[in-house]
Amino acid sequence: MTDKLQTIVNREEQLVNTDNRAEFSLGKFTPIELAWDKLIINATIKVGKTTTEKCLLNNLKGVMKPAHFTAILGPSGSGKTTLLNFLSGRLISDNLKISGELSLNGKRINDIDKFNDQMAYVMQDDILLATFSPREAFYFSANMRLTISAEEKAQRVEALIRELGITKCADTRVGNTQIRGVSGGERKRASIGVELLTNPSLIFLDEPTTGLDSSTALQVIDLLKRLAKNGRTIVSTIHQPSSEIFNNFDRLMLLVRGNIIYQGDAEQAIDYFATMGYQCPNFSNPSDYFMKLMNEEGLLVEKIQAGESDDFDEAQIKAEFEQRLEGFIQNYKTSNMIKELGNS
Numbered sequence: 001m002t003d004k005l006q007t008i009v010n011r012e013e014q015l016v017n018t019d020n021r022a023e024f025s026l027g028k029f030t031p032i033e034l035a036w037d038k039l040i041i042n043a044t045i046k047v048g049k050t051t052t053e054k055c056l057l058n059n060l061k062g063v064m065k066p067a068h069f070t071a072i073l074g075p076s077g078s079g080k081t082t083l084l085n086f087l088s089g090r091l092i093s094d095n096l097k098i099s100g101e102l103s104l105n106g107k108r109i110n111d112i113d114k115f116n117d118q119m120a121y122v123m124q125d126d127i128l129l130a131t132f133s134p135r136e137a138f139y140f141s142a143n144m145r146l147t148i149s150a151e152e153k154a155q156r157v158e159a160l161i162r163e164l165g166i167t168k169c170a171d172t173r174v175g176n177t178q179i180r181g182v183s184g185g186e187r188k189r190a191s192i193g194v195e196l197l198t199n200p201s202l203i204f205l206d207e208p209t210t211g212l213d214s215s216t217a218l219q220v221i222d223l224l225k226r227l228a229k230n231g232r233t234i235v236s237t238i239h240q241p242s243s244e245i246f247n248n249f250d251r252l253m254l255l256v257r258g259n260i261i262y263q264g265d266a267e268q269a270i271d272y273f274a275t276m277g278y279q280c281p282n283f284s285n286p287s288d289y290f291m292k293l294m295n296e297e298g299l300l301v302e303k304i305q306a307g308e309s310d311d312f313d314e315a316q317i318k319a320e321f322e323q324r325l326e327g328f329i330q331n332y333k334t335s336n337m338i339k340e341l342g343n344s
């Protein structure tokens with residue numbers, strides 16, 4: 001275990017032993033640092049008699065740190081869900097070839113499934129039954145999954161309802177598109193709550209803010225941030241985050257076509273790209289800017305905005321984008337971020 005991680009573990013134990021711990025008093029948990037190296041995932045694709053190989057993740061090294069909220073951003077098809085599924089042990093497909101190394105708190109592991117009880121995965125589509133209230137859903141899940149006493153289950157459920165800020169709607173049915181129920185943000189917080197019942201150290205979330213308006217999305221992000229502050233490892237893919245949401249990320253990972261082009265402190269990302277000559281304009285949303293950099297269409301828009309002719313050669317744009325992408329990949333490979341990963 002690294003010194004930094006040991007410090008977090010010690011801090012966590014201090015917190016756990018303190019009666020006045022304010023938030024998410026779900027009990028003791030061991031902070032988790034999940035790291036991986038040389039991760040290659042290839043898919044075999046058969047169309048008629050032709051078989052081709054597609055690289056989904058291209059030799060990745062990375063780390064998800066405890067007490068941090070890490071956001072994974074990238075264009076559609078860049079490999080975000082594949083990475084999330086691999087790290088959470090949910091990647092099952094007959095046509096995938098997977099190789100690489102995983103380690104948990106500094107120790108190599110072969111089977112992530114063994115740590116299932118310390119991890120949770122919040123899917124994009126909420127799994128709550130429309131006719132249950134959040135309180136009923138929590139008790140149902142607690143009875144199915146927890147082996148603690150009935151009194152402890154009740155304590156945990158009631159604490160969660162308070163800490164998630166859903167006291168007012170705890171007895172309202174969840175609802176769905178046909179049945180009126182709690183709001184979208186309350187439903188998402190309740191979905192996260194169901195996963196929190198097992199007191200996980202590491203939580204993966206797939207686009208938890210999709211379909212929510214900006215202030216409701218911010219409430220969900222605030223919840224994730226609080227969980228991270230509490231010592232948990234929070235890893236989430238996020239679709240089109242606002243600037244306000246972006247400001248809540250501790251760490252940022254940018255993925256393009258199965259390659260990482262940034263992995264580090266979210267607040268240093270703007271400076272990092274600026275040193276390469278890509279300055280995010282003042283008052284603009286950093287994630288929108290990064291998404292433009294990671295897309296061929298973004299390059300086209302950039303050219304039109306710069307007043308260049310709108311009679312573009314598609315092949316030329318493609319070639320220019322490939323060159324830009326290669327520059328990002330190579331710059332990342334020689335950056336301090338990669339060197340720091342070596343020490344984690």
Ligand SMILES: Nc1ncnc2c1ncn2[C@@H]1O[C@H](COP(=O)(O)OP(=O)(O)OP(=O)(O)O)[C@@H](O)[C@H]1O
Pocket residue numbers: 043044045054056074075076077078079080081082083093095096
């Ligand atoms: N089992 C598979 N076989 C073949 N191709 C696959 C398989 N799984 C994923 N892919 C392809 O790998 C690429 C990455 O997929 P992934 O779902 O990880 O992307 P993503 O970044 O999460 O995209 P989105 O934002 O659209 O959800 C896509 O082109 C997808 O079609």
